Amino acid sequence: MSYQVLARKYRPATFQELEGQEHVLQALVNALEQNRLHHAYLFAGTRGVGKTTIARILAKCLNCETGVTAIPCGECASCVEIAEGRSVDLIEVDAASRTGVDDMRELLENVQYMPTVSRFKVYLIDEVHMLSRNSFNAMLKTLEEPPEHVKFLFATTDPKKLPITVLSRCLQFNLKNMSPEHVVNCLTSVLEKEGITFEESALWQLGRAADGSMRDALSLTDQAISYGENAVTEASVKSMLGTLDQQDVYGLLDAVIAKDANRVLTQVLSMAEFAPDFAALLDEFLAVLHRVQITQLARDAIDNSHGDKELLLAVASSISREDVQLLYQIGINGQRDLPYAPDDRSGFEMTLLRMIAFTPLEIVETSPPYEEGGDGSGGISESPISQILSQLSDNQSKSTERKARSVAKVAEAKPLAKPEVKSKHEQRTDEETKAKIETKKESDTSSSEGARVDSTREVQEAEQAPKATEVLDINGMAWNEILPRLKLAGVTQTLAANCTLAENTAQCLKLLLNEQHASLWNKTHEDRIARALGTLTGYDVQVEIEIGLVEDETPAQLAERQRGQRQAHAEDLMKKDAVIQTLIENFNGKLDQDSITPIQSGDRS
Ligand SMILES: [Zn+2]
Structure with missing residues (x-):
């Protein structure tokens, strides 16, 4: 028997097996047991929560040969045929593909005829909101005066798009998202x-x-x-x-709590090398804050399911409850503003810096932002500006773009200087800025003004330069080459990695999705890929995904093959290694094949 995907294998066959939608099931079970049957049911909810599954079970309940029941037998001809998708009296329609009024007329022409073998003729219309207005009108008459032997089961992800005339004739059930x-x-x-x-x-x-x-x-x-x-x-x-390490999130949170802007910037800089999804990172940051607050206010409610209980407890004791609320609120606002930031990374950075800058005054007084150590005599330690600048000169081997970005950050970090020490602080900063820029650029600028002008110009160049080089002509490029540059994440990345490129014209990209992964498809992924392509190319690209038999190698298959090759290569090296051969000969040793793993890591499908 061929491998059956889990989603199909474990699709619930009875209401009792279906979990998470108890409120809906109870109402349905009661109605069935008391034989109070409505003629049209509407199941609303996001994708994958069980709308059509519930509708199919309900169809079994209605048509089971043992009589209308809340517990269909699962053995009679009707139950078996419905389970196998070949019942003649369960007419399933995907409204997304049959939206026309003619389709609907054709479908409804047969409504008047009695069911072929079963008790009811059941129409299951999925994504019913996709029907055209005329189709709805054609259906309305039947809905108003339905024959006794007809039941309508509608499923939709968007009930707001249904005409009120249709809605008012349905018994509506809203399914919950799965937590x-x-x-x-x-x-x-x-x-x-x-x-x-x-x-x-x-x-x-x-x-x-x-x-x-x-x-x-x-x-x-x-x-x-x-x-x-x-x-x-x-x-x-x-x-x-392609998710990020939770340690990174805790590292950032720690730096924010310590009001160490420098550490925040350094860490974001090092994370940026892995091109993370900064919006997702901010989500994760907020999720951790949420758990920190729960730890503070209801310790018993916290579990170790994320494997981070120790860290949570440590954070919870190092920050006040009110500050957690404040950071969370700033984060939520930052999330809202992220689309308006020049890019996600700077938006993310600014949000964290705002968390540091907006700390309540009395806390600022007890622990000034740039003072390290507890002793009062310590004075002001090196500011982030000078630190980043010195870091800049240290890393001369790094790419020019990286340099430019660090300088750009100086401009962002500047407003952080503590008001009370502003004059002294700025003086020092200006001197250092001047010194660094002079040595780096070997310019003979002598006045402080000159240094400022220089750094401003550099910042402007830095902001413009990367954008110009980031635009890319993808025409004629292979999907394997394009995909890693799109920086997709999550399900979208997985879906895209299982596609091949069917057509690549300048304006339109047609992808073929391996039919094994067809269940991943939905329209939002097309939109996300199109958006990422737009960012990459600088113009609008249309994306169409078709599902079919993929013959060429997908990026996921390529990654899999390369992993296999690396593994084989590693095993080969181990076998040929002189030291290992000596060990085997002299000590009658054996090579444990399974323990060999190539060191190279970080590959993604
Ligand atoms: Zn049955």
């Missing part, structure tokens, strides 16, 4: 049944990446299993999803 906790519980039970080893922290990563969709969670788990070679570990999931 990460719930997803983790489900994944735990699935993996235990499959006999696959896993780390709980890995499941939390998958749960968060699935963004409320159980189907996505199971699809990602499928991939994690093959990626991690039949084990779901945090390291492999992290590498697969």
Whole structure:
């Protein structure tokens, strides 16, 4: 038997197996048991929460040969046919592909006829909001006076798009998003049944990446299993999803609490080398603050499911409750403003710097921003400006772009100087700025004014230069070359990595998605890829994803193959190694093949 994807294998077959939507199920079960049947049901909720699954179970309940029941037998011809998707009296329509009024007329022409074998003729219309207005009108008459033998089951991700005339004739159920906790519980039970080893922290990563969709969670788990070679570990999931290390987030939080702007900037600089998704990073930062506050106010409610309890406790005791609220609020505002920032990185940086700059006054007085150590005699230590400048001259081998960016940050960091010590501080800074710039540029500027002009110009150049070089002509490029430059993350990255390029004209990119991964597809990913391409190329690129049989190698397959080659190469090297050969000969040793892993890491699918 061929491998069945988890999402299909573990699709619930009865209401009892379906978890997380108890409020809806209770109402349905009651209605079925008391035989109070409505003729049209609407299930609303985001993708992957179980809308069509519930509708299909309801169809079984209505048509089970044992009678209308809340517990369909699952064995009669009707139940089996519905489960296998071949019941003649369950008419499933995907409104996304059949929106026309003619389609609807054709469909409704047969409404008047009795069901072929079952009790009811059940129409299951998925994504019903996609129907055209005329189609809705064609359907309305049937909805107003439905024949006794007809039931309508509608599913939609966007109930607001339904005409009020249709809405008012349906019994509406709103399905809840799956919480990460719930997803983790489900994944735990699935993996235990499959006999696959896993780390709980890995499941939390998958749960968060699935963004409320159980189907996505199971699809990602499928991939994690093959990626991690039949084990779901945090390291492999992290590498697969391209998520950031939580340690980095704690490092940043620590620097913010210590009001150490310099450390914040340095860490962001080093993180920027891995081209992280700064918006996601800010999300993660806020999620940690949320957990810190819970630790402070309701310690019992915190668990170690993220594997960071120690860190949480440490942070919780080093910052006041009010300050956590303040940082959180600043972070939320920063998140809102991120689209307006020149780029995500500077927006992220400014948000963290704002957290430092806006600390309440009495706290500033007890611990001035740039004073290190507790002794009062210590005076002012090196400011971030001079530190970054000295760092700049130290790293002369680094690329010019990096230099330019660091200088650009000087301009951002400047307003941080503490008001009370402003004059003294600025004086010192100006002198240092002057000194550094003079030595670096070997200019003979003598006045402080001159140095300022120089640094301003450099900042302006720095802001313009990278943008000009970042625009790229992708015409004729292979998908393997384009994809890493798009800096996608999460499900979008996974989906894109499983595509090949079908067509690449200047304005339109057609991708072919491997049908094994068809469940990952939805319109938002097309939009995200198009946006990333727009940023990369500097013009609007249209993206269309088709699902089909992929024959060429996808980036995911390429990465997989390269991993295999590196592994083979590593094993080969070990076998040929003179020291190892001596050990084997002299001590009757054996080479443990499984323990060999290539050192090169960081590859992503
Ligand atoms: Zn049955």
